[in-house]
Amino acid sequence: MRVYNTQSKRKEEFEPLVPGKVSMYVCGPTVYNYIHIGNARPMIVFDTARRYMEHKGYEVNYVSNFTDVDDKIIAKANEEGVTAQEISERYIAECRKDMEGMNVKPATTHPLATQEIDGMIEMIRTLIDKGYAYNVDGTVYFRTKKFKDYGKLSHKNLDDLRSGSRSLLVTGEDQKEDPLDFVLWKPKKEGEPSWQSPWSDGRPGWHIECSVMAKKYLGEEIDIHAGGEDLIFPHHENEIAQSECCNGKPFAKYWLHNAFLNIDNRKMSKSLGNFFTVREISEKYDLQVLRFFMLSAHYRSPLNFSAELMEASANGLERIRNAVSNLGYLLESAPDDTLAGKDTGNGSGAPTTQNASTGNIAASEQSTSAGNTDAPEQIDGMTEAEQAELANVMAFETKFDEAMDDDFNTADAIAAIFELVKYANSNVSAENTKVFVQAVRDEIIKLCDVLGIIAEEQQELLDEEIEKLIQERQEARKAKNFARADEIRSQLLEQGITLLDTREGVKWKRA
Ligand code: AMP
Numbered sequence: 001m002r003v004y005n006t007q008s009k010r011k012e013e014f015e016p017l018v019p020g021k022v023s024m025y026v027c028g029p030t031v032y033n034y035i036h037i038g039n040a041r042p043m044i045v046f047d048t049a050r051r052y053m054e055h056k057g058y059e060v061n062y063v064s065n066f067t068d069v070d071d072k073i074i075a076k077a078n079e080e081g082v083t084a085q086e087i088s089e090r091y092i093a094e095c096r097k098d099m100e101g102m103n104v105k106p107a108t109t110h111p112l113a114t115q116e117i118d119g120m121i122e123m124i125r126t127l128i129d130k131g132y133a134y135n136v137d138g139t140v141y142f143r144t145k146k147f148k149d150y151g152k153l154s155h156k157n158l159d160d161l162r163s164g165s166r167s168l169l170v171t172g173e174d175q176k177e178d179p180l181d182f183v184l185w186k187p188k189k190e191g192e193p194s195w196q197s198p199w200s201d202g203r204p205g206w207h208i209e210c211s212v213m214a215k216k217y218l219g220e221e222i223d224i225h226a227g228g229e230d231l232i233f234p235h236h237e238n239e240i241a242q243s244e245c246c247n248g249k250p251f252a253k254y255w256l257h258n259a260f261l262n263i264d265n266r267k268m269s270k271s272l273g274n275f276f277t278v279r280e281i282s283e284k285y286d287l288q289v290l291r292f293f294m295l296s297a298h299y300r301s302p303l304n305f306s307a308e309l310m311e312a313s314a315n316g317l318e319r320i321r322n323a324v325s326n327l328g329y330l331l332e333s334a335p336d337d338t339l340a341g342k343d344t345g346n347g348s349g350a351p352t353t354q355n356a357s358t359g360n361i362a363a364s365e366q367s368t369s370a371g372n373t374d375a376p377e378q379i380d381g382m383t384e385a386e387q388a389e390l391a392n393v394m395a396f397e398t399k400f401d402e403a404m405d406d407d408f409n410t411a412d413a414i415a416a417i418f419e420l421v422k423y424a425n426s427n428v429s430a431e432n433t434k435v436f437v438q439a440v441r442d443e444i445i446k447l448c449d450v451l452g453i454i455a456e457e458q459q460e461l462l463d464e465e466i467e468k469l470i471q472e473r474q475e476a477r478k479a480k481n482f483a484r485a486d487e488i489r490s491q492l493l494e495q496g497i498t499l500l501d502t503r504e505g506v507k508w509k510r511a
């Protein structure tokens with residue numbers, strides 16, 4: 001697998017620090033409002049990168065923060081007359097709902113800046129001890145001139161930046177030794193949340209939080225650090241400075257940055273006011289359409305949001321879903337004895353007929369075993385011709401993997417799925433064995449799932465099915481099988497059903 005590294009400005013072979021494991025940090029949103037679809041772009045594209053690496057068999061430790069202390073949060077809190085914590089908690093909850101709608105997996109850990117202040121004080125102390133930071137009247141700055149590699153990520157001309165910043169210096173900033181020095185800790189102002197520190201009662205600068213959280217949850221050296229391209233400078237450049245000077249080690253091996261989501265060819269942003277929230281989009285479209293739209297372009301290409309492109313994405317998604325549901329009908333409508341009298345190629349027709357008619361777990365497990373795309377497994381119950389045909393089906397997965405191995409080229413990966421769909425529409429029919437139909441259907445669903453796209457329409461649970469599961473959960477609890485009881489609760493939650501344990505028994509409601 002090759003990934004484009006912003007630092008080296010080229011695609012590099014991906015080799016994690018620990019074979020088989022990936023540590024990945026993605027800068028998360030500042031939570032003072034609903035997230036907009038520009039913020040959703042890094043969430044979707046890096047969630048897809050994670051899913052693909054998991055598909056390849058890596059164990060991915062994925063950390064993404066919520067910035068819950070910031071000027072904008074404080075301003076919003078003052079506007080509403082509530083605490084900053086109330087604002088950040090509210091919008092973290094809303095952000096999680098949006099993530100769920102977009103099928104973005106929760107991170108392994110979602111740390112909050114306000115819960116990590118001790119670690120930040122610790123890191124700032126180390127930087128001061130090592131001479132990389134200095135305190136002026138309670139404000140601590142990072143001494144950029146002392147870090148020889150400063151600028152290595154953004155490749156900026158530091159002299160130009162220095163002279164540019166010098167003319168922009170605002171009052172109070174003239175206490176800095178150098179215009180490029182940045183704040184690690186600042187004293188509180190009236191009405192702001194604050195924490196005690198050796199330098200002043202105050203709060204951390206924005207950059208230090210990510211250095212500290214990455215170190216705590218992933219270690220001093222990590223594989224991948226990612227975010228939107230606006231974060232390259234100064235945020236990520238400053239993270240490198242803090243982490244490498246504190247730890248004395250290289251920080252991240254690969255730096256990945258997504259391009260902007262634009263509207264009328266300008267960056268979508270809150271400050272320009274040209275944004276749509278994910279919530280607004282969800283009122284018009286299934287959020288799966290938004291995900292599909294985001295993945296239809298390469299993550300390093302600018303993407304312009306338009307109603308036409310969303311319509312095209314809706315149509316593309318529908319084409320895939322139609323193929324999956326048609327294959328589902330074939331499975332349902334074909335008689336159970338489809339295999340009767342056919343040469344199964346391995347002489348084991350009788351038992352596998354049962355497999356095919358009962359949801360075919362054995363076959364689908366084999367067909368979804370990741371990685372083995374060149375040598376199709378022998379699947380019980382298929383004809384010899386179908387066994388041979390399976391190699392053609394698996395070739396689409398190889399194509400898909402090749403696209404994703406090339407710096408997560410989701411646009412070409414989607415093209416490979418479309419080819420598979422076309423193949424299914426024109427080659428799979430009621431003449432096929434159920435096992436084969438199932439294998440093709442599973443393959444489409446599986447590849448979509450790697451992209452986080454749900455190809456199988458979810459069927460709503462009927463009331464009686466819910467009651468039955470609740471009954472089963474009660475029995476599991478009685479038998480002290482709490483794992484099963486929890487599993488049922490989660491299964492129902494995934495379908496939007498919340499359980500309430502009350503004195504009168506278990507009640508449930510749909511979301
Ligand atoms: P923020 O809350 O502004 O710090 O942004 C959270 C994440 O969204 C960062 O990784 C930003 O780079 C990213 N982001 C913000 N606006 C856009 C946009 N219009 N297109 C792509 N990514 C964006």
Ligand code: ZN
Pocket residue numbers: 026027028210235
């Ligand atoms: Zn960050």
